[in-house]
Amino acid sequence: MFLNRLTELRKSKRWSLQYIADRLGIAKSTYAGYESGYREPSLEATKMLADLYGTSVDFLLGRVTEPNHPPAIQRTEHIELLELDQVTITVDGKSLSSGEIKHVIAFIRVLREMDGTAKK
Amino acid sequence: MFLNRLTELRKSKRWSLQYIADRLGIAKSTYAGYESGYREPSLEATKMLADLYGTSVDFLLGRVTEPNHPPAIQRTEHIELLELDQVTITVDGKSLSSGEIKHVIAFIRVLREMDGTAKK
DNA sequence: ACATATGTACGCGAATCGCGTAAAATTCGC
DNA sequence: GCGAATTTTACGCGATTCGCGTACATATGT
Structure with missing residues (x-):
């Protein structure tokens, strides 16, 4: 499972599974599968998740520990x-x-x- | 197609498709599919690609323009x-x-x- | 206690993957 | 130039994985 940070991110913002699913235009059960590790999102969906949570894909994938490295400019x-x-x-x-x-x-x-x- | 930076990265290092495929442990045709946009790599493979090329997943996905800067929001x-x-x-x-x-x-x-x- | 919202689990059809194979294109030695 | 070796592109097939709906379980609020 590569997206175990999703749940904590969502809860820190007090969002529901349904809310995220609606924003992404996917089924609630689909997004739930991402959080549980049952399914893996497409790269496109992963990008949208990073946008939604205001973080980087690298952070979602655990490749980086800092949730929001500020951009250079x-x-x-x-x-x-x-x-x-x-x-x-x-x-x-x-x-x-x-x-x-x-x-x-x-x-x-x-x-x-x-x-x-x-x-x- | 979300990984159009792969080709230029590989060529800048003068690597062959076969070389990358071997490093990743996948078939040459599989990696070729990534570059052409015919196939989409798994999140795991995408991470390994970022490691191999020494850049961020966000850069590979075109979410960030700077290859070495930390991913932006x-x-x-x-x-x-x-x-x-x-x-x-x-x-x-x-x-x-x-x-x-x-x-x-x-x-x-x-x-x-x-x-x-x-x-x- | 009841109704509503939220979270979890799973089967099915459809879409996508990874691989092997093989043809096209490029590179290289001579 | 010219053929051989290497590299790149294209595609069919079997197997895997996806996304969805549905149903059930749990939590929240009236």
Whole structure:
């Protein structure tokens, strides 16, 4: 079995088998076979798994111990939380609704406000 | 075809199909199938190929352009809030710190939990 | 306790693999 | 150049493996 890191990765993100299967467009039982070692994914599926989990194929295969070696050039993209059109933010595999985003923004503002006043 | 870098790698080292096949312990025609795209190697064989060529599986799969750099991470449309090394989320123009992100995740979890129990 | 969601196990048809074989193409000595 | 040896490409066959649906087991939430 070469993908024994899959389960811990998925659980660390609180994703279900069904969620992963849907994202990959495969059956739940198929993905379950990957985690249990009963089946081996194709290279294509393995690549998609690395994308989904935000890691490298080498890490999934246990060829490397670091889950995310930063790329040589760190190109960070900035997204303002209020202007989310093309990108979906998820928590525990469920995308944030527009209502939740508003709450988050309010929450962050209060959080920062408290930080400012408390530290005076 | 996902392994089109194999041929150039092999030729850059002036190796023959037979040589690689022997090193891997497979038939020459089998390895030839990998290069031509006629067949797809198992994950195990893919790992051995990366070892042989002294590169990463991610490079063999074209997931990364640099043969010797550590594998990088690819961005998707969906971004799990836990994996924000690649993208920076901002609120009011100020990027979320890792601590704030943790708070947001906890906040969302509680929010959803409450939503479930206290249905008016 | 019940209903729903999540995880596990397995049989079947279909797709793919690895191999041997052999023809095409390239390289090499002369 | 020219043939022999090496390398590369192509393909059929048997066996393996895949992906799916289904069914069952376990966990979670109302």
